Amino acid sequence: MSSASNIVLIGMPGSGKSTVGVILAKLTGRAFLDTDLLIRTAAGKPLQEIINNEGYLALRRIEEEVLLGITCRGHVIATGGSAAYSEKAMAHLKSDGVVVFLDADIATLESRIRNFARRGLAKRADQTFADLFAERLPLYRAYADITVSCAGLSHEEVCARIMDRLANHGRIDPATTELTREISR
Numbered sequence: 001m002s003s004a005s006n007i008v009l010i011g012m013p014g015s016g017k018s019t020v021g022v023i024l025a026k027l028t029g030r031a032f033l034d035t036d037l038l039i040r041t042a043a044g045k046p047l048q049e050i051i052n053n054e055g056y057l058a059l060r061r062i063e064e065e066v067l068l069g070i071t072c073r074g075h076v077i078a079t080g081g082s083a084a085y086s087e088k089a090m091a092h093l094k095s096d097g098v099v100v101f102l103d104a105d106i107a108t109l110e111s112r113i114r115n116f117a118r119r120g121l122a123k124r125a126d127q128t129f130a131d132l133f134a135e136r137l138p139l140y141r142a143y144a145d146i147t148v149s150c151a152g153l154s155h156e157e158v159c160a161r162i163m164d165r166l167a168n169h170g171r172i173d174p175a176t177t178e179l180t181r182e183i184s185r
Contacts, residue, residue, distance in 0.1 A: 004073040006097030013081040014112035015102040021078035056122045082122035084139035101144035
């Protein structure tokens with residue numbers, strides 16, 4: 001993986017995509033891009049407001065448009081949790097990068113997210129968080145080039161695992177992972 005390739009983080013809300021993404025970007029010398037912020041900017045309003053006024057499918061449509069418009073290289077990209085619903089968007093992101101699934105168990109996710117009603121989750125009104133988790137998990141697994149289990153790990157430890165996996169697959173310089181191990185200790 002060249003330094004011009006992107007590292008794309010996917011996973012459920014609360015899996016740590018944004019936090020891990022910022023740390024990973026610093027460690028790999030890449031810029032960081034949070035697609036939820038791009039969506040908010042494109043729509044001119046918060047995600048929850050889009051859902052409240054236009055519905056969850058409108059948010060998914062806007063998200064797909066935003067993801068398809070990404071043309072950057074050499075970034076760490078944290079996607080919204082619903083990015084995996086768009087086959088076109090995921091194919092676009094995979095075309096110039098590696099997709100890393102941050103696999104967090106539902107208990108961890110629920111402990112991190114306390115504001116389900118205001119979080120901007122692209123889900124049906126009748127859908128519980130557990131239902132959403134069950135629906136999305138196979139999508140994340142299908143698109144992932146690398147899966148990292150996040151259970152019981154700090155954000156820095158998750159980054160170290162990602163770096164190891166990228167190095168093992170020849171996608172980053174193995175010397176970079178030594179720096180990551182030092183930081184996560």
